[in-house]
Amino acid sequence: MQQTRLDTDRIRAARRVIDPVFLGTPLYRCEALEPGLGCAVSIKLETANPVRSFKGRGTEVVASLLAEHGPRAVVCASAGNLGQALAWSGRGRGLDVTVVASRFATAAKLDRIRALGAGLELVDGDHELARERAAEIARYEGIRLVEDSLDIETCEGAATIGLELVEAREQAEQAKQTGPAGLAEVAEPAEPAGTAPPFDAVLIALGGGALATGVGHVLKALAPGVEVICVQPLGAPAMTRSWRGRRVVTTDSTDTIADGVAGRRPIPAVLDDLLLVADDAVLVQEASIVAGMRMLLDHAGLVVEPSAALGIAAILEDRDRFAGRHVVTIVCGSNVDGDAYRRWVGAAALPHRA
């Protein structure tokens, strides 16, 4: 593999500064999903933590470095999950955190950012305007700008998911060789029903690229046979088009419910890394994202935000590709507005509650 900006040893080191509450997340097969998808599906669940997304892994790395060496004031642009995570990580280390977000961002995310004690500035535009404004604040106030996916710590944090996936896959391969505990004496250790081969593909939500380049780097370095498939909404295709064209392609607007991945201006250095680690980047329709959210609710009992359903959407749109395989999908966040969620997953939705 050609060199990305990431380094596997640095990722291992990053893992040591991350609060354990974000690490060792559940990875489990969800057979109830499988009849509807035609393949073995394992979920890597990144929502059962204090900020309900994977972003805490990266902000822990950022904040621990700042607390040791850097300025104690920091600003980031965020669609909501990075801001919430940086607010959490910064609060625990006495950092002064400012988050810039679109005023159209998911209200539940903005509420949590405020509740965690961060300063919140809203811009009258989309996430790209929030990025500009955050950079402006950093320059004007001389404080640290955290740029998601560009700042290597955000990628290294996300990449620790890759370490966990690879370690689990190695354990599964070992267990396959020795057989399940207690089966040693059985004459015919036939493949028990429900046993799947170790996973051979990972579906990763693609937005700015921290998650995809981070996890992709680790997989390509340590489990190169595993297919790394990035998934983006058709309504926010800039990074996927850039990956396909091998050069930065921007778009004028986005149109997707998957707020967490709705960027328009890919970062060149992140694209370069993505070109080295992604085997594919696919675009999915909004209806498939909604169908994925419904399946995760009905068959896995999981409330997820739209970005976290991109992997299921990709399987739904290309069953033949995945038929008979074992696929991991990273369920990357669960921060949704209750009303919007109820609208998406069912027309006669749950009533509003304060």
Add this chain to the structure above:
Amino acid sequence: MQQTRLDTDRIRAARRVIDPVFLGTPLYRCEALEPGLGCAVSIKLETANPVRSFKGRGTEVVASLLAEHGPRAVVCASAGNLGQALAWSGRGRGLDVTVVASRFATAAKLDRIRALGAGLELVDGDHELARERAAEIARYEGIRLVEDSLDIETCEGAATIGLELVEAREQAEQAKQTGPAGLAEVAEPAEPAGTAPPFDAVLIALGGGALATGVGHVLKALAPGVEVICVQPLGAPAMTRSWRGRRVVTTDSTDTIADGVAGRRPIPAVLDDLLLVADDAVLVQEASIVAGMRMLLDHAGLVVEPSAALGIAAILEDRDRFAGRHVVTIVCGSNVDGDAYRRWVGAAALPHRA
């Protein structure tokens, strides 16, 4: 502490035979729940695994022993979660599993038991009749009867949750002494907002008693200052009344949506253990269970079954008792029928989907 039937070293040994997919489950503070509850609340999440409940911990211990030494056919009575877990654990080890359940049991649980390849026999009565029928099958066919809460392996498996809670609490206490990573140089390491003291109470759903006696034993042995509070529905109060009366009290019927804990005939040996490890046993109303389910959905993004909301229900019914404290609630299962769940959490519920 007087001797329960449990032994902490045996529980540590049990942990080594349990599939890791059931271990090391998330434990995290959920601040979004706290304004509504008036105390710090941490969730121990036992739903992110292949059977969506904590029961896999116990059935792994049962099945690994059987696979080594015992008969290869096994029967249990179950409200649904034990049966699902035993079906999963048995399948992986080539055991022949039969589950006896009430025909009124949660359909989603029965569907999963069938899908996992176990034999399923339904009785025209409640869980106590299923227990009788399972014992009858075991006697008649000469196969192993697994009795939840009575068989020590089911308690030892559940008790591994206690080990994880105690270990996390010790880590939290250490972190409190050294301060968060990277804060060493700060002149005034004042308590950062959002920091809670280590938990001082654990709320445990009480049914047959495996979870309560298992977790309770470990807490009393290794963290005796932590209050062990069992929670049962007012509509299925047999074990709580027995604990209060210090003798087995049975009831003629049950009336609760919390199917996982709806027993009528406590097991004397389990009650004896519970008397040694529980600091309190409280009864909660159905409306509080539903309110707890709603809060977990709205503020934690968690779909849970009624038994898993008993802890939140207990806080809602006695806020003064918990005010300002740090409470862990074990979210023990998420197997619900979609329609019933939608009916409970909102009148104009999500539409039915096949």
